[in-house]
Amino acid sequence: MSIVSGVLEPFKRLYEILPVTSKRGLTLVVILSLVASLFETASVASILPFMAIVMDPSILTEYRWAEELLASLGLHTQQAAIIAAGVLTVLVLGIGNVVTAANLWLQTRYLASARRDLATELFTGYLYLPYSFHIQRDTSSLGRVLGGDVESAIGGFLASLLSVISKGLSGIVLITLIVVVDPLVALGTVLVLGCGYMLVYRLIRIKQVTLGAKMVQASTTVGRTALEGLSGIKELRVLGRENASTVEYNKSMTELMATQASNSLASAMPRYVIEVFAYAGIVAVTLAFVLKGEGTAAIPSLALYALAGNRLVPIFQQLFAAAITIKYHTRAVESLEADLAIVRNRQTDTDENQIGALAFKTQIQLTGLSFKYPSADRLALNNITLTIPQNQSIGLVGKTGSGKTTLADVLLGLYSPASGEIKIDGVPLNSQNERAWRKRVGYVPQTVFLTNASIEKNIALGMAEEQIDIEAVKRAARMAQAEEFINQLPDGYGTIVGERGVKLSGGQRQRLGIARALYHNPDVLVFDEATSALDGMTEDAVMQAVQDLSQERTMILIAHRLRTVQACDRIVMLDSGVIVADGTYEELVSTSEPFQRLAGNGLREVQ
Structure with missing residues (x-):
């Protein structure tokens, strides 16, 4: 050289x-x-x-x-x-x-x-x-x-x-x-x-x-x-x-x-x-x-x-x-x-690149949807066809690795399907409207991510302090049945929760997660085993908050326990990325052998 x-x-x-x-x-x-x-x-x-x-x-x-x-x-x-x-x-x-x-x-x-x-x-x-x-x-x-x-x-x-x-x-x-x-x-x-x-x-x-x-x-x-x-x-x-x-x-x-x-x-x-x-x-x-x-x-x-x-x-x-x-x-x-x-070289995924608002008035429709992780040998989702009407609650159940969380992630627009499509009121979900779609969706994970900041900032996560709508924060906390414990804290909504929320109990953290999901008043709520780490009494309190919300929103609940989804309008069971059962709890208990085996576990945790 x-x-x-x-x-x-x-x-x-x-x-x-x-x-x-x-x-x-x-x-x-x-x-x-x-x-x-x-x-x-x-x-x-x-x-x-x-x-x-x-x-x-x-x-x-x-x-x-x-x-x-x-x-x-x-x-x-x-x-x-x-x-x-x-x-x-x-x-x-x-x-x-x-x-x-x-x-x-x-x-x-x-x-x-x-x-x-x-x-x-x-x-x-x-x-x-x-x-x-x-x-x-x-x-x-x-x-x-x-x-x-x-x-x-x-x-x-x-x-x-x-x-x-x-x-x-x-x-x-x-x-x-x-x-x-x-x-x-x-x-x-x-x-x-x-x-x-x-x-x-x-x-x-x-x-x-x-x-x-x-x-x-x-x-x-x-x-x-x-x-x-x-x-x-x-x-x-x-x-x-x-x-x-x-x-x-x-x-x-x-x-x-x-x-x-x-x-x-x-x-x-x-x-x-x-x-x-x-x-x-x-x-x-x-x-x-x-x-x-x-x-x-x-x-x-x-x-x-x-x-x-x-x-x-x-x-x-x-x-x-x-x-x-x-x-x-x-x-x-x-x-x-x-x-x-x-x-x-990424495809720009910003608000400025979106084609506009995406309406959700009737249904979410999945047709022939398949998905495979980049490093995997087999499909995580295989030819999924599913319709979710507006304001209906859907429970997703199945053993570990069956594809429940993957299906929820695809519905959230986090992954693009390898084949098939998702339509919102007949409009295909794609890279140009997925951010608009996510604005209509609230998400509550199993482990809620909390920053070492105030309750107010954690509920309005990602918002600049001067842009936070405190009334929307309080409304979301009230709907998530978190308002009572927040008001009992020394600094109320200004209370610092500690790194990863260590100053709060598990139930309090989950309710803050629900409040965060509700802050922007979404049309769809996705719960990804959001109560699996809670004890029975705390889970009942959190699920009561969830059920109170189900009358006016579309709910998708990934279940760790069958009793969590027993009250859902429909239950969808997956096995190895394939839908093996779809119906109400009573219908599946009567007609579906895979679900009967699951229910036969005495409502124990699904492993």
């Missing part, structure tokens, strides 16, 4: 993953880097005329324009001219440093905004990706991408690329300056510094790629271990297994820190080798001038070389460190590229 392609290839990769807003800002950053490099060179170059004037003030008389300029400024003595030259040199250096500081400030701001924009784009994209994506990916890996990989790509990869651009431009202009003064010295400088760093870089670049891969893996493990340990604290405490989780976390952190330490060491160590060659070069140049008998006449040039060398050594060091860092963070960029390709 050529040097040019070696520089451009990572820049091209990074440019492609940047959000559009960050791409626009990158141009300004590059332009300011060029300006800063020119000012840095000017500050170095200004030392040459200053030292020449100091060594021989009469040199000014050799240039008519210099004499005229000094006269116009009222500088009529050599001492005044030397002072003016010194002030000008300091002024140029000061302006150069101000521009360099401004460039650093802009780069820092730009990197922060790029990190924010990229993480936000990914997070938003994840939220809108198909539900099947989230089933196949664990949250710890997504968290690593949003946190660690974005930080590596922007704070590591992009920051290093900007360093390559900024310091590379400065190095090129400084070397050009030395070439103008003395081509042989410039050639020697490039050979000593460039070849030295190139040799070391080639020796360790492969190791950096390996370290980067280990860093990504270790970051994932650290995040997963921490999440699992803190989420399962109750079970770990009861089992007395805290130490096992600690050992695994410590092992992952040790590997992560080891890779980061190795990367830092690889970036810093070459400096101490190259500095020896750099300063040996300065000594050699000085000796060369002395041996040539140039003596004090060479002092201005030596001052220039010394100052330029003092700037070039850290420039080469930073370029080398940037190249090593780019290699180290390559795997994180690859991870981002993969997820961004998925996110950016």
Whole structure:
């Protein structure tokens, strides 16, 4: 790979993953880097005329324009001219440093905004990706991408690329300056510094790629271990297994820190080798001038070389460190590229992309519907044909793995069927109207997700605080029979429920889940084994709330216990993704052998 392609290839990769807003800002950053490099060179170059004037003030008389300029400024003595030259040199250096500081400030701001924009784009994209994506990916890996990989790509990869651009431009202009003064010295400088760093870089670049891969893996493990340990604290405490989780976390952190330490060491160590060659070069140049008998006449040039060398050594060091860092963070960029390709190629599922409201006045109709999970060998739903009239309650029963939850997920528009279709009042459900359909559906899962926020915010989940309709919150709580216990809490609807609702009982959490489902006043309510984890008395209280709602809404209840669905208008039994029975409880008990076997379990839990 050529040097040019070696520089451009990572820049091209990074440019492609940047959000559009960050791409626009990158141009300004590059332009300011060029300006800063020119000012840095000017500050170095200004030392040459200053030292020449100091060594021989009469040199000014050799240039008519210099004499005229000094006269116009009222500088009529050599001492005044030397002072003016010194002030000008300091002024140029000061302006150069101000521009360099401004460039650093802009780069820092730009990197922060790029990190924010990229993480936000990914997070938003994840939220809108198909539900099947989230089933196949664990949250710890997504968290690593949003946190660690974005930080590596922007704070590591992009920051290093900007360093390559900024310091590379400065190095090129400084070397050009030395070439103008003395081509042989410039050639020697490039050979000593460039070849030295190139040799070391080639020796360790492969190791950096390996370290980067280990860093990504270790970051994932650290995040997963921490999440699992803190989420399962109750079970770990009861089992007395805290130490096992600690050992695994410590092992992952040790590997992560080891890779980061190795990367830092690889970036810093070459400096101490190259500095020896750099300063040996300065000594050699000085000796060369002395041996040539140039003596004090060479002092201005030596001052220039010394100052330029003092700037070039850290420039080469930073370029080398940037190249090593780019290699180290390559795997994180690859991870981002993969997820961004998925996110950016997704079919947009937003309110703006919907064709409008989807009416539900008569029935939901499923015809020949089949579905298979991406990684499965067999159909989870096989040729399902079912009609659900408006305001009818339907119970879905069957053993574990029969397809009950999958059918509910398809009805919710979370999965698209492999074949067949769903029609709402004769209108096919598709990607253009599924969000409109979900606005008409309320969903209560077996385990209600609660955030560490107030009851009000949990009922109106996902709504900005200023957009929450408190009257709708109270109405939903009242319909879910949650109002009584909420009013007994110290802060009422402002009570913080704790992480995952740990400050509430199981029945209270479920009733908040029902209230959340009712907040937007849906036409259809889906209960996915929403009472299976409750005791009998609590389940009766929750189911009473459900039955009170069934008169004016279409209800779909996935049953863990048969008594939960006994009062439903119809019961649909599934087995291996196929409907094997459909009718009222009394009809199925009388005519359906599969249901009779289920009912014959003495209303025990369905396993």
